[in-house]
Structure formats: structure tokens, C-alpha cells
Amino acid sequence: MRFRMTLVLTLVLLSYGLSGAEPNILKVSVHTESLDDNETWVGVFEEGVTLSSDSIxxxxxxxxxxxxxxxxxxxxxxxxxxxxxxxxxxxxxxxLLEAGLNLKFSRGVSIFGVVTMVSGESLPEGRVSIDRLHDVEFNTPYPELLSWEIEDDGTFEIHGLRPNFEYLVTADAPGFMPAIAETTLSTDETRREVNFQLAEATFITGHIVDRFGTKIRVELDAVVSPLESQTTDVHTEFDDDDDFRIGPFAEGAAIALTAHDDLDRRSKVVEVQTPTDNVKLLVLRWIPFSGTVQNEETGEAVEEFQIIRPDIEGGSGINISDPNGHFEIEIDELAPAVSIIATGFLYWESSRYMQLKERDSYDLGIVELKPAHTIRGRVLDSTSRLPIEDAVLRRIQRQGINFSIWIFNNVITTTDSDGEFELSGFSSDGDELRVGADGYQIAFVPLDDVESYLEIELEPSNGSISGRVVSGDGTPIHPAWVSIGRQGYHRNEEDGTFSFIWLKGTYQVSASAIIGESDVLEVIVENEQHISDIELVIHEKGRVHGTVTGLLDGESASVGVAGRWGGVQSDGTYEVHGVPIGEHLVTCVTTKGRKTSATVEMNETMEAQIDFVFEGTSSISGRVTLAGQPATELEVRATPIDENHSGGQSETVGDGTYLIEGLVEGDYMIHVISRGISQQAFVSGETQVDIDLGSTELSGRIQASESVRGVHVYLTGSGDEGRFQMHTTVDEKGFYRFSGIASGSYEVTVYHENFKTVTRTVEVESSVQDVDFQIQSKDQKDKEVLTKFEQNGL
Structure with a gap:
């Protein structure tokens, strides 16, 4: 008893010794229905027990x-x-102090049940907990009071609950998602059964990269569906390789992931189902992108259309509905082009290489869609004049378009039992129809009038060409692609053989394989003539191979020779096929702008090895500013004075800084490519060079008798690294501006397909120089100038 009183006196001094108040001692006796647990917890609260109460x-x-x-x-x-x-x-x-307190605890009502996996098997470990012990949620430092272990057979039972109170019951087990149930026991209940089924906890792994492919650590958001499956907090962690792990999530849950940084750059939403590994999120800057879509023939607005941003991930479509055909969307900085699809019109694609990374916004101006026409007709046997069923008709678009436009506008159909067909998706001029059928020679029909009903005659043909593709010593080569000109091509068989049927006429037959190409053979096939034993001999070309070492973290490389390229593998090896005999320059370039070259002699062995080593350990970094403010997303290149050294390149980020690594010690010219500004620096170890672009600017206003919205302005100049070009579009009032340029001579070109192109030479000398243009509309569209600038990457 002396030990007990000593403990009490110590508590008195700690709690009340500073107040000077006389403490009182309350004697407590405890009585329970069962003495399986003798411990009692006592909480002292001031001014009553409420939701906001804190215990003394x-x-x-x-x-x-x-x-x-x-x-x-x-x-x-x-x-x-x-x-x-x-x-x-x-x-x-x-x-109460005088009489003492006799406590009579009761078991109250209880909740019992079983915890199982989704498969129905019981969970032998884990815990079941409740959110409160009383109708008021008071804080207790003893979490074990709110938690019960799950038995070996998965069962549990919670005693000491009050009727008519709502309890939040949670079942949790290692490796599983918590399950939560809300329950209220009625006054006439003594026990209630609550069972739980726990889903396995899963995670998503992957990495986040910037526009250069470098792994970065930024914020990661996850939207879970169904929402009720997410019964616990989501956490993100990064490992030493900057790979992320986010979760936990219920197995099979649909997760929408988005990454974003403090500079308002973000990734597209990536939707996955858990568990998923190796998710890649690309964080980019998004740019306001606008324009107006019209019918080319009538000038009326196209009210319903879809905008697609093509990319290696398949692109994403945005549906637009506007009575004036106007759209304002956001597009990421890496988009080389956008396309527009509208019902009743041909597929349209913008100029490639829009250089969005250097823009704050982009206005396409007026986009004119060509109406798609429908052609009708029938296909007949030229001899019997009987209809041909199941003839295949395919649209062949005119030359001079890029591949993606051809793919989307490529349409196909077959004839019915009466030989008739109907095919939509043709322009009013310049298209062609390819018509073929089993037993007939392929015909190419020019479409000069899409409104006329067509009668197409196919000439019966039953000839064939067959043979095989071999090497110089007669060994079959597979795979190889065999072509007979416009009439078709296909891949040969494993034994090197190939065959084409239903032929009649003159054909240019050739084959190509990874190791080389054959000569082109002209073959004339009469009707029912079968020409076999054609040998297409591949003139083998050589292979250049080797290793590349010294690459930096996150840096990849490619090797090119004789117009052919091969990527460097993860083990540092590479190979390039199809290199002809003779002396060639082999070049290795990296994603960080480093480049090195060597000469190789390809001889009759058809094998040559070149190993590349990047030895530099020095770096140069700094900050590029424009009128004292950070200049972002500008290419900075380090060009070595010594031609035997490798250079490098980088791009300024949000605070205007750049970093070029892997340089050999020596003198370099540091260029800001798109501004024509350069300065020399000696690089050794970690060298810092800041670059101020100054405040020189060229600005002005473009005016015309009609709206100049969407007019392009190109600025072409010369620097130490050769000619460079800058591009902008005018604002809604026709103003344009180029900032941070060097003094010197420039060509300013004003272009829009609805106006006559104007080019003027301008000498930029003062810090601010204004050059205005008055442009005139034209009847014929001038596309040559835009094509010129597209070829230069603008």
C-alpha cells in the first residue's frame, strides 16, 4: 500500500502542484461480469466530456x-x-468523494462476424476496430481499446457496445484493403452479425519523365473508380532510380493517374487497372490552341468536328460543337501537328513542326475542309459485259500528301451481286480509283467527275509470276518484300518463294530485305501465261556494328551510316545493316546533343566494327535571361573549338537554367540557337556561364482590308551555327513581336494562304524596332512558301 500511495502523490505534484489547490483522492472499486481482463483505464476531463474535450x-x-x-x-x-x-x-x-465510487461494468451488446478474402477463404490474421467507445468521440492514448484481433478461423467478436449508437467498424489485414461497415444496434438486440470480405491490396509502379525523357519526381494524383473501393489513404514513394510506387488500391480498381509540377506542366490522364507496372507519365507544358473550321466550297462554318493530336501513344480526340466552327483547346508542347475529322469532309492535318514549345499560344486561323463526295457505279467484265461481284475498289489519293492524311482518307468497298458500288470520301479533283477482282487485271481509274455514274470494265487475266528471293550464293532470304509496282507487294515465304496471280501486262518486279536489295526486273505477262522460276538476287550490303560507352544517366544514342540508322541497345551495342561497299562516315548522336564520328571502310567481308567512347566528365550550366526574366524552352548548344571533341545541347527549363554534361575540358562556343546569340567559354569541371539575351526586339503590326487573324510571321537570320528561324502568329489586332534577338540583318516573311506573301529585309540596330506590313488578299492559294518553312522545322 505504501508503494501505491507514493505513486498517487507523485501524480498530484505533476498535475496540480503549481495551482496551490488541495487535491482530493477518490477511491474506486471495480466490479465486472467477467474478470478475463482486470485492467481499467481512467481519463480525467475538465468541464465535461464533449467532442472537443482534451483529457487532463x-x-x-x-x-x-x-x-x-x-x-x-x-x-x-x-x-x-x-x-x-x-x-x-x-x-x-x-x-462521491466521501462515499467512493463502485464501478459496475457490463458487457453491453456485441458485434460478431467473419473476415474472408474475395475468394471466400477466411483470413487468419488481422484486426477489427471501431471508431468510438461512447456516444461522444473522446481521445484515448490506448488504441488497443478500439481494436480486436481476428481469430485463426477468421472470426471476431466485439463487446461493450451501446444500443442506438452508430459505429464504424473496420476490418484490416496485412496485404489487403481495409473494409468498412456502418452499423447501429437497436435496443432489442444483444448481438449483430457483420461480415467482411477484403480485397487484395495492389500497387501501380512506373516513372515520370520530362520532354527530354529524363526521370523526374513530381506530384502524382490518382482518381479511383469505384470510389467506394478506396478504403484507405493513397501514398506515393520514389526509389533511388526515381521510379514511383503508388497505392494501395483494391485489385481490379480503375485508376486515372496524372502527374504535375509547380510550373503548371502536367501529363495526360493515364487510365490503368490495378495492379499495373511500368506506367510512363510524360509531363509537358500545355498551350492555348485555337482556330475556326469552315467548308472550303461554301465558306460556311463546320459546326461539329473532332480535333486529334497524333502521337506515338495513338493520339487523343476532342469533340467540338460550335455554331461558328470556332474552337479553343489546350495542346501539349510536343505536338508536331493536329488533325481535324468531320462527317462529310476529308481528313485535314495542320502543318507539321508547329514548334509549340517556343509559343505561349497558337492560332490556326481559318481551317478549310474539303467536302467529301460519294461516287457510284458498277464493275463489268470487259468481254462479256456481265457484272463482277466482290470486286474491290480502293481510293488512291493524289500525290504530295503525307502518310497520315493518306491513311485517314483511304477508303475501300466491294461490289454487290449486280456489280454496283457506292463509295464515300472523295475530293472533287485529283483522286484515283484502284479496282481489282479475282481473275481480272487491276485497273486504275482517274476520277475527273465525282458526280457521274461510273462504268468500269476489268479485263480478264489469268497469268502469274512466281519465284524466290535468294542471296548471291543461292541461299533463300526471308523475310523479304517483293513488289510488282503499283499492282501490289507482299512478304515472301520462309523458303524464299513468292507468287502473284491474276496478272496480265508489264510489271516491274523487285525485292528488298534488311541486308540489301535486288535489281528491278521488267516482266511481261500475257493472259494465261505463268512465268515461274524468277530469281530476285539480293545484292547484299554490309553491317556496321560495335559498342557505345560513356553515356550519361537517362541518355540514349543512335548510330547512322549511309543514310541508315540503328539504335544503341541497353547493353551498349548497336548494328546498322544495308551499308554498301566503300568508305563511309559513321556518326553516333545522343539525346543530350553529344555527337562523335569515325570513318569506316566496308569491304567484301560485309562486316565493319566501330566502337564509340564518350569520355567527357566536365559540364557547363547557367541561366538564360531575357530582359532580366528567365527565358524558358530555348535550345542551348555547346560546340567544341577542337573538332575531335564532342559537343552537347540542352534546353532551358522554367527558371531559365540549362545543363550540358559529358564535355571534354576545352574551349567551346555556347549558342542560343533560335536567337543567333553566341559566346565563347572554357569548360573545365563544373563551369557556369549565364547568358543575357538583352532587350532587343523587333515588333510591328500586320494590316489588311479584312481580318488578319492567323497570319504567320517568320524571322530568318544567321548565327555562328548557321541560319536560324523564329516564328509567331499575330494577335487579334494584328500585332507581332520577336524578343531577345541579336542586332543584325534579318528577313521578315508574312504569310497566310489567303493573302499574298510579303518578304522584307530588316536591319535591327536599336533595342526596340517597329516594322509594319500592309498585305493584300489573293484568289489563288500560295502554298510554296509555307512548304519552305515546314522543311526548316517551323
Missing amino acids: SWSRESTPEFFVTVSSERDISLVFLKKNCVPIVQSLTSE
């Missing part, structure tokens, strides 16, 4: 009788807790 103290008592020391000058409430018993809340009174 908590203690744990292990004997049936104990003492509680309290202040006589305060409004005190006591909370008594015992595992699996109903809590007791008691206000302290003078009468």
Missing part, C-alpha cells in the same frame, strides 16, 4: 481497487474504460 490525464490501473487524484477547484468528469465493457462517464461531486 490518462492512467491504467491493474487492480480491482485504486485511487484517483483530482482537483477540488475544477469541474471534473471521469471516464472509465475496460476492454469489452461499456464505458462509464462519471461527473465528480463532493458526495
